[in-house]
Amino acid sequence: MSSTERMSSNPGFLPGHSDQLQLLMRAVECARNGIVITDPSRTDNPIIYANPAFSQLTGYANEQIIGRNCRFLQRDDREQPAVKELRDAISKEVPITTILKNYRRNGSHFWNELTVSPVKDEHGKVSNFVGVQNDVTARIDSEKRVQEFYSVISHELRTPLTSIHGALTAVEDGSAGRVNAQVMRLIRIAVDNSTRLMRLINDILDWKQLEAGKFKLNLANFDPQEAVESVVHELQATAEGKMVILVPEILPHHPILADQDRIVQILSNLTANAIKFSPPKGIVKIRLEAPARDTIRFTVTDQGPGIPPAQMDKLFVRFQQLDSSDTRKKGGSGLGLAICKAIVELHGGNIGVSSQVNEGSSFWFEIFS
Numbered sequence: 266m267s268s269t270e271r272m273s274s275n276p277g278f279l280p281g282h283s284d285q286l287q288l289l290m291r292a293v294e295c296a297r298n299g300i301v302i303t304d305p306s307r308t309d310n311p312i313i314y315a316n317p318a319f320s321q322l323t324g325y326a327n328e329q330i331i332g333r334n335c336r337f338l339q340r341d342d343r344e345q346p347a348v349k350e351l352r353d354a355i356s357k358e359v360p361i362t363t364i365l366k367n368y369r370r371n372g373s374h375f376w377n378e379l380t381v382s383p384v385k386d387e388h389g390k391v392s393n394f395v396g397v398q399n400d401v402t403a404r405i406d407s408e409k410r411v412q413e414f415y416s417v418i419s420h421e422l423r424t425p426l427t428s429i430h431g432a433l434t435a436v437e438d439g440s441a442g443r444v445n446a447q448v449m450r451l452i453r454i455a456v457d458n459s460t461r462l463m464r465l466i467n468d469i470l471d472w473k474q475l476e477a478g479k480f481k482l483n484l485a486n487f488d489p490q491e492a493v494e495s496v497v498h499e500l501q502a503t504a505e506g507k508m509v510i511l512v513p514e515i516l517p518h519h520p521i522l523a524d525q526d527r528i529v530q531i532l533s534n535l536t537a538n539a540i541k542f543s544p545p546k547g548i549v550k551i552r553l554e555a556p557a558r559d560t561i562r563f564t565v566t567d568q569g570p571g572i573p574p575a576q577m578d579k580l581f582v583r584f585q586q587l588d589s590s591d592t593r594k595k596g597g598s599g600l601g602l603a604i605c606k607a608i609v610e611l612h613g614g615n616i617g618v619s620s621q622v623n624e625g626s627s628f629w630f631e632i633f634s
């Protein structure tokens with residue numbers, strides 16, 4: 266039986282006290298994380314032990330470490346929130362895990378994911394602290410790069426695109442003056458494409474907020490009929506362009522407490538999809554009803570090609586489009602339905618689909634009040 270097997274089944278089976286200590290010592294010396302032990306009974310809680318990985322991580326030799334408080338790794342960078350968190354946890358003698366910026370002997374910085382735990386003696390009194398250092402620089406740096414990428418998308422891409430789109434729309438709706446039919450044809454193509462690009466950018470930014478749990482809903486009471494009307498108004502021209510007929514079906518209903526803009530966004534996404542997949546002269550129904558006193562249900566039904574049963578569970582998963590050749594033909598970020606699902610679920614609601622191949626699909630979602 267190996268010593269690890271003996272340890273895990275029963276630590277008392279270790280051959281002797283000094284063997285056990287030697288094993289622990291070797292394990293700590295071989296660990297890839299930095300490990301330090303401090304002595305709070307001495308002035309300023311100095312380090313009394315540091316393993317080789319701590320020296321390797323920080324670039325300091327053992328004799329430059331022992332006897333100092335660990336804060337020397339912070340240099341002048343003392344205003345970090347994590348430093349205060351550490352001070353508080355240590356004074357309360359509770360364990361803490363945090364991330365802070367530290368500096369190596371050569372002046373370069375690293376992000377230290379640090380866990381400090383009190384070590385208690387046989388009377389339950391804290392005799393020492395043990396600190397475990399994990400260099401998470403690569404992770405933090407890549408998170409920062411991702412953050413920068415989103416900020417570029419938001420500021421350098423969305424902001425100018427919004428103004429291009431605004432200018433093109435002003436030409437399209439005539440408010441910028443008259444243009445001839447040939448120019449108008451080009452303008453319409455440009456408006457269509459800038460709309461698609463804006464939708465894609467907004468989808469990417471929404472998805473990021475949703476994933477980070479930072480997506481906020483503005484809840485208010487409103488009449489859900491307004492959402493249906495606004496979507497019909499918004500997509501009427503697109504539907505006409507594809508010779509698709511939009512039919513709102515408003516059944517008895519009641520007000521809901523929800524984020525109106527987001528409900529419009531979901532309904533608009535489902536309706537735009539339905540138009541996209543409709544045959545010419547196809548009908549897209551947008552139905553509003555209250556199947557129960559506390560429930561409002563929206564259903565968007567098309568007469569498109571339908572969805573094969575095997576593909577159904579892929580639908581609401583991000584970056585899944587059912588068929589990549591279709592994606593190119595129909596456009597779309599592959600995020601739309603995943604975003605709809607996430608926003609419906611943030612409202613505490615449900616979303617789903619029923620479909621018959623060659624007959625059409627019905628996408629629905631329910632919001633509870």
Ligand SMILES: Cc1cc2nc3c(=O)[nH]c(=O)nc-3n(C[C@H](O)[C@H](O)[C@H](O)COP(=O)(O)O)c2cc1C
Nearest residue numbers: 303334335336338339348351352381394395396398
């Ligand atoms: C066991 C132990 C390990 C520590 N390791 C580090 C470390 O690796 N890097 C660091 O910046 N601070 C570390 N600290 C925290 C500092 O020693 C100190 O507690 C912190 O800076 C807050 O206290 P201060 O305001 O007195 O500096 C550690 C503390 C303890 C008890």
